[in-house]
Amino acid sequence: MNIIQVIDYFNLDYEFDELAGVLVLKKGTQTLILHAGSKAYYYGDRTYFSSLPVRIETGRIFVSSEIVDFIIKRFVRKRVKWEVVNGNFVVSGRTLREKEVVSGRKGTELTTPRRRIDIIIIDPGHGGKDPGGIGYGGIKEKDIVLDISKLLQKELRRSSNKKVIMTRKEDVFVSLEERSKIANGNNNGGNSIFVSIHANVALDKSSKGFESYYLSLHPFGENARDVSEIENAVITYEEKPYADYLKEVLNRVVDVEYRKESMKLASYINQGIAQMVNQAMPNRGVKGAFFYVLKESKMVAVLVEIGFITNKKEAELLKSKEYQTKLAKGIASGIISFIDEFERTNGFTEGY
Ligand SMILES: [Zn+2]
Structure with missing residues (x-):
């Protein structure tokens, strides 16, 4: 699966350093790092392993379906049913919002302290x-x-x-x-x-x-x-x-x-x-x-x-x-x- 299609579909924020072969997905304080040729990927302080290594081919970045699921779970925060049709990322059926996640986020926004430099x-x-x-x-x-x-x-x-x-x-x-x-x-x-x-x-x-x-x-x-x-x-x-x-x-x-x-x-x-x-x-x-x-x-x-x-x-x-x-x-x-x-x-x- 070309991850760029997923990123575009959900309009996620990312940086891609083709020379270093590093893709960084960001949302607020969340960060996911993928490396070309590596099965390991990094989210927060933790390292996860995918069954297939990340592959980069002329601007396209191929990842396993586990990584796509991981990104949807952590960055999109919706239940999404998806499939690949003729090499394209397609979302099928209805997408459901996870209520707890949404209200939890609102709670933290309200209690965010004023920022200062000490x-x-x-x-x-x-x-x-x-x-x-x-x-x-x-x-x-x-x-x-x-x-x-x-x-x-x-x-x-x-x-x-x-x-x-x-x-x-x-x-x-x-x-x-x-x-x-x-x-x-x-x-x-x-x-x-x-x-x-x-x-x-x-x-x-x-x-x-x-x-x-x-x-x-x-x-x-x-x-x-x-x-x-x-x-x-x-x-x-x-x-x-x-x-x-x-x-x-x-x-x-x-x-x-x-x-x-x-x-x-x-x-x-x-x-x-x-x-x-x-x-x-x-x-x-x-x-x-x-x-x-x-x-x-x-x-x-x-x-x-x-x-x-x-x-x-x-x-x-x-x-x-x-x-x-x-x-x-x-x-x-x-x-x-x-x-x-x-x-x-x-x-x-x-x-x-
Ligand atoms: Zn110097």
Whole structure:
């Protein structure tokens, strides 16, 4: 059965990464993950097994009838009799609503608490044995991002009443897993935001500007894939092959529920920086990319690339205390605007 027909019939929300062979079905906080060539599929924290592996053929995704039944039960929540007629998905007979499920959902909607942000987690990239990018005159990414992160923490503590936590405060190595553990350990019920600070490198020394990334299954934007490859390269320091990590990560629940909010935070931060630095650096915009450190953080999460240390002019700006302070103020004002808007609209659900 081609699952895309089922998805279209019930108008379900999904993301399909053909390159990785991963299909993610989403509804509210529910997530189902299917992998090409695999009998295992993942729903919530649990792994299930189908009698046949998932097969992908030129944009069509074939799954066993058990998976179709599973999707209808969990995502459609109706009793549906279906059959395959000439290779087409056909619903036969009457569909019955399950009363308990419907009233149960209404109950939870009514008791949903107002959403607020309590904690801001700042994640200075790299550190210790991992210098990150090395730029003009030997400038190291790990040093620049730590300086700016410290200023950002100071600024946020001064101008907001939120708790501010750093994943590292000095020049030490912190693995990506430890970073997300720190983040998730301080997150109770998704009330934190996570901001990872990095600096860019490019072979082309004229590359310039700042940009912000939110997590996406589909990297997009100019060079988005390249950047995520560089930032994920830290995984090699942990002596595990990148591909294994990627698989392990994809096998877990994909936190697509925070994607929209992360996108908004990224755009607020970009605006904040643009206002403060006043065209000293161009705004390269908001992009989506696959970053390990963002993927594992089950909260609103953004990665900021503050400029190119391989560009002479930007490296010099990034080293200066004056520019670092402006940058920290810009990022802080973006974060604060986001939080104000988030709390005023109950997580962007009201007044839109
Ligand atoms: Zn970096």
